[in-house]
Amino acid sequence: MIFKKGELFSGPGGLSLGAKMAQLIDPETGKQLKDWGIEHRWANDYDPDACSTFRLNICDKPDDSSVHCGPVENLPIGDKSVLGDIDCFSFGFPCNDYSQVGEKHGLDGKFGPLYSYGVKVLRQYQPKFFVAENVGGLQSANEGQAFIQILLELKDCGYILTPHLYKFEEYGVPQARHRIIIVGIRNDLADKGIHFKVPAPTITTPSEYRTSYDAITNPPIAEDASNNELPKHTKKVTEMLSHIPPGGNAWHPSIPEHLRLKVKGAKLSSIYKRLDPNRPSYTVTGSGGGGTHMYHWSELRALTNRERARLQTFPDDYVFVGSKESVRKQIGMAVPPKGAQIVFEAILKSFAGIQYDWVEPSFDIDALKEKQQLILEELSSEHKQMAFNL
Known part of the structure; x- marks a missing residue:
């Protein structure tokens, strides 16, 4: 049938x-x-x-x-x-x-x-x-x-x-x-x-459970894979990320005072949160400003859209159409x-x-x-x- x-x-x-x-x-x-x-x-x-x-x-x-x-x-x-x-x-x-x-x-x-x-x-x-x-x-x-x-x-x-x-x-x-x-x-x-x-x-x-490390690295993403452009960050963001351990976020105590976020109110756990390579990732989202793009456990950067797609179990030959932000939204909402x-x-x-x-x-x-x-x-x-x- x-x-x-x-x-x-x-x-x-x-x-x-x-x-x-x-x-x-x-x-x-x-x-x-x-x-x-x-x-x-x-x-x-x-x-x-x-x-x-x-x-x-x-x-x-x-x-x-x-x-x-x-x-x-x-x-x-x-x-x-x-x-x-x-x-x-x-x-x-x-x-x-x-x-x-x-x-x-x-x-x-x-x-x-x-x-x-x-x-x-x-x-x-x-x-x-x-x-x-x-x-x-x-x-x-x-x-x-x-x-x-x-x-x-x-x-x-x-x-x-x-x-x-x-x-x-x-x-x-x-x-x-x-x-x-x-x-x-x-x-x-x-x-x-x-x-x-x-x-x-x-x-x-x-x-x-299948880990974020396994999903993103096994097998390695091909160099010419679609939707895999590396993000760009300011020097301050990369320096802050260098003080955040895997699984940590923007409020980790190891971050020097001059690099900490000046944010009042709720401290969302997903802000500048780095993946824990030994666990499944936290929830992939489709929107949000700086600090919400999901961050690599060892490299000082946010994930690429192809890496997010892997966490969502889309195959590498699934091509997303649109700008980087549009693709991010599509992947996160799927x-x-x-x-x-x-x-x-x-x-x-x-x-x-x-x-x-x-x-x-x-x-x-x-x-x-x-x-x-x-x-x-x-x-x-x-x-x-x-x-x-x-």
């Missing part, structure tokens, strides 16, 4: 590359079942460079018309003469308003409500399954109400949901990146016995393809009836609904008490 996939908020193609790489292996023969897989049908993103990257790598055509570049608000969702029919759907809806770094507006922010376009696709197309992705901070946005509301709307589209907080370092990704992924199987298919289970971590001992591949392969196994190791999901929707009701009751009591006091 070949599933044709549509995608919103596709970025440079992390989810789609994971889907494209997903294979189904016959447990008896050990051979790939080539009549099972996931193929790209259409995609949308508002970032022109990300769309160009997607076309070049996922579609193999720099001008492929199946990638619709522009605001999702302008996309003719439901018009199958433009967006053809699909069997499955993925969307990493924008995380800006749910991230732990930022103002955390949740559903009240500019980007928070954009998940609703994914809901619209599900109602219009009723694909067999979907995969939705967002940051771990989604579970606490709007005092937990945003996550519950999104889950209930997705469920009401006619799906059995399995939401889980994936810690990607437990799946071979050389990065401590924790993301909520929601897998939905259409109700009628679930009634026929197709049930998705969270794939068990492939690595259970932290000492066996889903690690290797992590996505594991999820998509578990979905294929679920449809094929192939058993695999699994774990209980992080979230129980019924328990979350009860929590929501308690929050609403507490808010109601507070309002009544305020009225009484007045």
